[in-house]
Amino acid sequence: MDKIAVLIPCYNEEKTIYKVVTDFKAVLPDSTIYVYDNNSSDKTSELAEKAGAVVRKEYKQGKGNVIRRMFREIDAEVYIMVDGDDTYPAECAPEMVDAVINKNADMVVGDRLSSTYFQENKRPFHNFGNSIVRWSINNLFKTSIKDIMTGYRAFSYEFVKTYPVMSKGFEIETEMSIHAVDRNMQVENVIIEYRDRPDGSESKLNTYSDGIKVLLTIVKLYKNYKPFGFFTAISLVLALCSILFFIPVLSAYFKTGVVDRFPTLIVCGFVMVMAILFFAVGVLLSTLRSQDKRDFEYKLIQVDHMKKTSK
Template sequence: MTIWKMGKILSDNDRYEAHRIAAIVPCYNEEQTVAKVVRDLKAAVPSMEVYVYDNNSSDETVRVAREAGAIVRSESRKGKGNVIRRAFADIDADIYVTIDGDDTYEAADLPRMIGTLLSGPYDHVLGVRKDSSETGSYRPGHEMGNRMFNRLVSFLFHSQVSDMLSGYRVFSRRFVKSFPAISKEFEIETELTVHMMALRLPQVEEKVGFRDRPAGSESKLNTYSDGLKILNVIFQLVRNERPNLFHGVVTILACALSLILGLPVVFEFFETGLVPRLPTAILSAALMGMAVLVSSVGVLLSGVRRARREAARLAYLRLDPPAHVPAEDTMFYRIGQSS
């Protein structure tokens, strides 16, 4: 017998049969965990198709995933960003789910996340990790870096995010098909978050269970190198999405340095009529000229960015939103089974 909250029985098929749902599971050497991830996803949403994208694994990931019932595809270019880019282009669905193949996320939370997406309707539901391990599932460097990136991106793009590096997300079709997917590796989560912020898409966060990798399973993340890659992506996105801010900072720094170097030369000229430090005067003038040029570039790129955002918004609006499900229906979901 299946137990349901609020005493109302609604099967997964009844709730989602009108929607094509696809789960995308990027994998690199995850033979130890991928079968459980696939089975848990299918148990959570039976009507969902699970796609495992193998990213040049050297173990038995492909065989194990196929035996577990997944649709297995391959992406030869290494990196999670390349996998997501390929999957978003290849798969045609109404609702998309991304989840890592390392069995650290709780698949049982997925019906609630899909229900939330449909009840909005929203274009993006972010799974905010809630540590369910007594010993702590986060490595200290990852937890500190995640908090820092959350605050930095929230400040730069004026939109709050609690867990921008989470790999557990649910998307609408119009989000996926309007997302350019430029990143190659783990920085793809940053790009997904900033895309949502830049276009001001309707989104919501949901707490999800997060646990340790099983014994013998190794993380593919490198705290420092991947952190630097994420910082570089944030830098590039600020340059492209906030050109006035980026070029304004450079303009102010160049102006300040020009004045610091040039004012003493000007004062000395008025006092003596001489310019004994000619190289300093030339450098100061060049810095001020550069400041004017950078400021002008910022204004031009701001216009280009506006045109890009309008084009992206129009591409987004060409697609239908997720079919709305009344909020009261999303309250009823399976919480356990007994026989």
């Protein structure tokens, strides 16, 4: 088991990868640096190896697929995950490692949004999107993570070995944040200085398509992690619609003693039945989620035992 493992997922980062690897070797001399090349068509692998990194391949395209492979293959007491584009300062890594080792943090978030992100990032829709995602997650899941989509994080062994990677692409960071909050793991925020990509280095993100993916991921994860709230909200909307359309029918009946809008009455009845069913589904799934959380706590104990025996 490594003491510290620096994980760098890469796709066509030949302009910056050599500097990123050497920067982290300088600030974390006892760490092992792993670069996972995700089908790059440039010299990313050669330059990373030249800089002293352990280079491995992941052939399934997508950042989520790379991280899945990293988390499965590498054992370490502390993990640092960072992008290979040289937008995150290596100098903050020791503080993040310290939070895991000495503060028992399970996930440490490199917070760009509280420092220079909005000044350095030249893409206004990215800035707006980050703010929307942060607001959504913190309000839906009752947390205070400062930067939901940052690619600079530190993890404990327990987090890495109990985290089921489901996303395939850049929405992986959102999934990580929600998983940590839902599982009652300790999350720390460390403010970092963000810098935009250097000249010649191009972002792989698409503002609109990736933004839509992230928002859909939030909805999906809210359904999975908070089923009672999700299905109850749908139930309330359906019940309200049923009641609103039923009121005129009931009012006409009191005035004339005759129901002359039977189709509306029947539809209202079906909609109300659907509302009750959605509420029942929410209650049932919420009960299953409670059992799942208990099972997760047992799994944490097992993983902690594995960590101790592998040292």
